[in-house]
Amino acid sequence: MKIFLLIFCFTITLFGEPYVNKQINTTKQKIIENNDFNDDFDSEFTEGRESFVKSDPLSGYNRLMTNFNDFVYVNILIPTATMYGDALPSAARKSISNAFNNLTFPIRFVNNILQLKFYNAGVETSRFVINSTIGVLGFFDPAFNDFGIEEHREDFGQTLGFYGVGAGPHIVLPIFGPSNLRDTISMIPDNMLNSTVGFYHDSSITTTDIIQINTLYYLNKTSLHLGEYESIKKDAIDLYPFIRDLYEQKRMSEIKE
């Protein structure tokens, strides 16, 4: 008798699953029919000031520019970056990315200070010193890889946001992609930090050099993010509002931290 029960138990556990799934599905069905959810998500997901219906005065232009950028990404930038990626091994490209990143230290440092994030500014300094020395002019990132010291990325747009400056109307920039009034204007002080302190310290660098350097920077960066743009596009029903939403959400959470 007991053996029979044991075998029965065993069999039920093994084969009872379709029965259990049916139970789960009928419970689900009841929940759907009776609107019987125990959890209210609405308060968490209702936008207040963050409403998507906020003004978008440049939407016509933005849409056009989104389509233009899409054409450039899909037909020019991404194929070129793919070829570049095939030609240069990923380790080399990561090193190039590290070097560029190390050089933008002044932007991160100054903006951390401006936001009174002194500890983070100190951390950034440690990273800069370690990577510039042990990391051979920033080509390597021993600060993170060996010491686990993470970056604290800040820029002037985040600084303004930190002090309550609103984003302003959404603006899609040619090639650079989504931005807004505050963040676009903020490119100016950040670039000044780049040119005076970092990169363009040597005044013998010509405009052609600057264009070449920037091209390398973006080509290299794109080659390390292949597939992401296409993946994002697949989730969009309407490309422009989707990218705009992604950008604004990302900026808001960057400013908060």
Added chain:
Amino acid sequence: MYNNKISSLSKNIIKTLLLLSILSVQAMAIKENDISSQMKLKIDKTTNLLQNKKLSADDKINQIFETFDSVFDYLSMSRIALGNNWKKLSSEQKKAFEQTFTLKLKRSYIDKLNLYTNEKVKIERIEKIKQNRIELHTKLIGQEEIYDIVYKFHKSNNNEWLIYDVEMIGVSIMKTYRNQFKEFLSTNSFDNLLAQLKIKVK
């Protein structure tokens, strides 16, 4: 009479056994203390599956979802994605939407996972926001950047902790769908939305 007693006793035993078996299946759901360790197991398993060159793409997809199906609350996600429009739907429409949207979410998730097959995932910490909300913070160490990925858990009707939203680099997936659908449904019908989603999951 003796026979009746035996048959009613057997019936009771069978009922108890069935109940126990259902409960044992339910026990596969995640308890609060286990969230971190269980998710680590699932994420590691997924990484291994993605890197396994011997499996076909379809096999990988199916196995990854076997791992994650028990923790994703697709029904709540469908409800969140439609917001106020959910209540306006009929039962059949709700079911149809849930089925298609679930498929869309799965496709999208796998798509993203495939981009980062060789990258490490670190479990950072767990935060209990409210009685009914837990956030699991993870970091994906990509080629050029570290991506913050937050899994948001809530306690469902069955007292299981389930994921109702995932936040990648500060962007809430549910918020983006919600905004998209809200804007779409302001100028289009629900049937149109369903049709569009079905095209995307083909």
